[in-house]
Amino acid sequence: MNSVQKKHSSNWAITLFTIGVFMAALDNGIISAALTTINDSFGVSASWGSWGITLYTLGLAVSVPIIGKLSDRFGRKRLFLIEVALFGIGSLLVALSSSFPMFLLSRLFQAFGGGGIFIIGSSHVLTTLPKEKQGKALGLLGAMNGMAAVLGPNVGSFLLDLTGNWHWLFLINIPIAAVLIILGIPFITETKASSTKRLDFVGTIILSLAILSLMYGITNLDAGNFLGSFADPMVYGFVLGGVILFILLVLYEKNLEARSGDPILAYSLLSSKVFQWTLLIGFFSGGLLAAVIFIPSFVEQFLGVSAEKSGYWMTPLALASGVGAGLGGVLVDKKGPVFTTIISGVISLVGFALFPLWVTERWEFVIASMIAGVGFGFLLGAPLNVLVSESVDNSNKGSALGTLSLIRQIGLTLSPTLYAGFIAAGASNIGNEIKSGLAAAGISGSGPAFSDISGMSTSQLYEAVEQIPDPTIKEIIMNAIHDSIGKGFGNLYLTAAIISALVIVSILILSIYRKKSLQKEPVKIPLA
Structure with missing residues (x-):
């Protein structure tokens, strides 16, 4: 050919x-x-x-x-x-x-x-x-x-x-x-x-059970009580079981590799500092992707977009993430994976930080979401995969990429529960914000019109407020709802900005280990 x-x-x-x-x-x-x-x-x-x-x-x-x-x-x-x-x-x-x-x-x-x-x-x-x-x-x-x-x-x-x-x-x-x-x-x-070595059936079974146990425990976390839900046996029991199984897997794979077997997850791969830090960045990238899940809720509850149209406001971010992934690939070819990941973290940090610090109008949201989309889009394809492939031989590329994808999936599964907790905390404070606003205006908030606020959803609250005849009370309550919801989503996207900063710190540390590993590689001297 x-x-x-x-x-x-x-x-x-x-x-x-x-x-x-x-x-x-x-x-x-x-x-x-x-x-x-x-x-x-x-x-x-x-x-x-x-x-x-x-x-x-x-x-x-x-x-x-x-x-x-x-x-x-x-x-x-x-x-x-x-x-x-x-x-x-x-x-x-x-x-x-x-x-x-x-x-x-x-x-x-x-x-x-x-x-x-x-x-x-x-x-x-x-x-x-x-x-x-x-x-x-x-x-x-x-x-x-x-x-x-x-x-x-x-x-x-x-x-x-x-x-x-x-x-x-x-x-x-x-x-x-x-x-x-x-x-x-x-x-x-x-x-x-x-x-030609035997397939690692024992390692495959242990790995499968470990993943199932860990992921099932994570899915049982309660968004309304994130830390407290770890006391639930359905959470800590399965998470702990998964961790124990992973430890057993590492010990078994180490022994298998020492006997020249073909482990499902090579111990030499797991012990690589470059690979470990790449997995951590992969976990963070899952957290950034999870923040995107709440975009429809944000535009509906904070920016006042109807529920039927809220999903369409994902489009600018989706297109931007696609552009970011493409640009990230080109940049990896020209400048390398480390430089590309740093740029990704900086752009993501700016984009997500704009949500709590700047966004109050829909056009501002479009700009912020597109910046964030370009930023985390850089991480979606090229840089982390290239970093992983550099640290393994041809026989372990698929296994290494699969492990990276698994860690990203864990981050993507765990983060929404944490993020939803921020939103729930903001919503739970609506009643106090309303009472404070009414008290500041000299209006009593203890009447029957305000007694069932804690049991209402955001959409029900807005519908109830529309029935209030007094424009002053209506404005106070609307502002209280908007501010409380804004704080909840603000903490969510501030956390995403912090994760972006952690990506930058992690890739800088990784670059140090990467340089050391490259220096250890033997120099090939051509024979005369």
Whole structure:
């Protein structure tokens, strides 16, 4: 195959991986828009219905590191085709589900298919492309991954309005999966690490149980009482169990590697300082992505956008994150992953800090959200993946990328509970703010009109305020509600700005270890 044919084949492969990444990442956002409709169709409560998302998240968390390792061992093209097929079959089973238990099992099956597509695509890029072209390709994959996750609810709402049937949200995946398989067979080149060692079944089982236990404990956290909920056995029991299993995994993998086995998660990889700090930044990136989840609530409750249109205000941020991911990839190729991550942290810090410090109008929100989107978009694809790939050999690239994705998923799962606690704290203070405002105006706030405020949602509060005939009281109460909600969201996005600062600190520390590791590499002297 000549250079022109190789370039053509490579472009086709990256295009197919990009479409696959977009399809898989879009799915969890799509279902959130139709969750109420799905719950009603099966006659289940909202708490039970949320398991449609929870099980998908757990399935992703378990499958990502395992699929990454399997793709290294058995071939990235083969695993990509298998993953796409599983995702397509899972989507069909979800759409055809005649009962809620079947729906949940189908979602779990679908997650096993969707979990590894981004990892396999990234690993393929890092294995087949020259270093100076990897950033751009990884940036493209990251852009699709981030944009799909953010745009998912909007796409779901659009399809639901268009078809009136939630089944089409999943049926639409089937022709896409079929096309990816048909075109993937001739256009994707097979790559894999040479290994004849036995697969680490024991390590795989321990890793799966550890992830399930930890992630399940995290999903049981109470947003209204974040710290207090750690005293719940359903939280600390599973989190502690997960931690213990991870410790056992590390000890087992260390012993297996010492015996020249092929661990599912190499101990030498976990002991690398560069890899450890990259994982920490990956965890922080999950926290930044989680802050985006609350954008619709912010524009609805703080900026007064209607609930039906609040999701569309994610669009500027989604587009900006896609641009940021692309620019981040180009910048990695030109300036390197460390410099790119520093720039990412600085831009994210500015963008998220503008929310509590500046945003009061909708046009200000658009500017702040686009700045934040560009900032965290830089982290979505290229820099962290390149940092990870530098510290491992070809046989562990998929495993390392899968571990990074798992840590990001943990950050993405844990952070919303913390953020929701800030919002709940702001809302709980509305009653006190109203009483203080009324007292300052010489008006008693103990009458029946103000007695049930604590039990009302924000939308119910605004509706109740509209019924108040006195314009002075109405203005005082509206200002109190707005200020309390603003403080809650302000603390949320201030925390996101602090996380951005921690990204900068972490990458600076990582750069020190990276320089030391590069200096330790032996110099190859050409023989005469």
